[in-house]
Amino acid sequence: MKFRIVFAGFGVVAQGLTELLLEKQQMLKNSYGLEWQVVAVSDIHKGSVLDNNGIDMSELLSLTEKGQSLENCNAEVKGLSVLETIAKADANLLVEVTYTDVHTGKPAIDHIRAAFNKGWHVVTTNKGPLINYGQELINMAIKKNLGFGYEGVVMSGTPTIGLALRNLAGSTFTEIKGILNGTTNYILTEMEKGLDYPSALKQAQTLGYAEADPTADVEGWDALGKIIVMANLLMGVTVKPDTAYRKGITEIKAKDIEDAKANGKKWRLIARAEQKNDNVKISVAPELIPITDPLANVSGPTNALTLTFDTLGAITIVGPGAGKKETGYALLADILEINRLYNR
């Protein structure tokens, strides 16, 4: 099928997807019958362009690389907001990659609703709308017979959401636990090599793993948002981030790391959702993990997820949790899945 794409947001993840779409254009057509054309890109900082005859995405990448406005490219209409863009574009797929607000899901939620109302498929990597409006959006897509992909919300392109919902369909999940934040795992791994917390954090910032304000990562908000999305999808619970138990890694000392090692254990920031009777307990907190547990050997910015369920017992998947290409690929995998379902 031919996707006519609108990008809401053109940050790192959107650029990662664009690079993959360009690099793999011929293969996607030959192996999957997937063709594409981008008709609009609207980014609050970088500018907004719309052309129903198609936009030259190599040129857009090049402008972005030079730090120039997207509006320097050749396009029919310029300067539209995302909602104005959705209203005017002749498209069938929204790539929603604007900024994340875990508390409100705005502005992404408005963009996704508008796209569904125009009869477009939607792919996103944004936790916000999933945390706050997950079931509404899923039901909206089903009702309108549209594709809705959000694999990149948890562990970037490493299969987690699709893995659980599709490959493990029909299973009943009793526990979801994982290392869902790469920044904190990198810091803990560096502390195992002898650094104290402030030095490890500084190193993570230097390498670009942690932001100048590292709160969302080190206080566990990012991991919490992800485990809430998984629990919502697999256990049917709705939880607001403010009401769940959340403890970050800021109080872990070098001595705690040493003591753990002496006892054959490691500290990991574990996000967990546990179903007991009709109750689901969600938490993010540092836990002591035996070194024989697959999660203990997940080092650096790598992530991992262990699912426990009736049909197989437990499985663990280990893979990248972030990155430009890795998260861009999550969107491509979602687009390929929509192509697979709707191109028959």
Added chain:
Amino acid sequence: MKFRIVFAGFGVVAQGLTELLLEKQQMLKNSYGLEWQVVAVSDIHKGSVLDNNGIDMSELLSLTEKGQSLENCNAEVKGLSVLETIAKADANLLVEVTYTDVHTGKPAIDHIRAAFNKGWHVVTTNKGPLINYGQELINMAIKKNLGFGYEGVVMSGTPTIGLALRNLAGSTFTEIKGILNGTTNYILTEMEKGLDYPSALKQAQTLGYAEADPTADVEGWDALGKIIVMANLLMGVTVKPDTAYRKGITEIKAKDIEDAKANGKKWRLIARAEQKNDNVKISVAPELIPITDPLANVSGPTNALTLTFDTLGAITIVGPGAGKKETGYALLADILEINRLYNR
């Protein structure tokens, strides 16, 4: 959709699927719109029954448990071979779970071709037809627009084949490596606890992990068949088991295990397919794995697979590699995927 099922073979895996279908009957209907009825079961040892009005599968499980012939149940027609059954049954899904011949793919290949020619979907856990006729069968299913599921061929219900082909679609794979045989991994893990090879093998036999003639497992044939299937699917190569490099675990001594431990390593039987330029190298052999590698911490009968590819780097999935319920679930997952694709 409503599946009208024919079982070719009614061994442990078929029984595992049947138990899941019965246990989850209501949920499958409510959550996935999946309904089912078994119209025939043909097993070379247990007997053969066909009734286009449906067979009572609880009764069949009960007869099997008592070691009685399936033909003691109520059914229109009895005593047909699998091919005669396929010819006479009014069905739309073949569950192919007869015995495995990695060298010829017989008799499963004939059953699968016959089912496709009747316009039925097919699910199987049998390596034989995939090793020897994989691309032919895949193309046949595509041409006839039929579902063809074979998730259980590698690591039982743990997602591997679907994971690579669907969730990781559009990726280019350069290395596939894994612990794909639970029996040998159990033996190596027991040797790490101090047993020598003969004692560990005997223990595996007592627990039912290894057969009386353990050749297929300990000489690497089983793992080789699985890596050949993966390499065929992901790298497009066709290899006959006899021509690949294969070394089992029978020559590993207690001292080798100790020496490895002293060097921070573990012995694991690694199945591997490596793409270099246009050449794919396939092998099964014991390898020394650093304990920091996710594969080193895979213990007992658990299996694991590490895929290396362009879009994400590397991911590892760890989960059960065998078992009645676990392999039965692989078939259920395949059926749910066919339902998902063809029920729209």
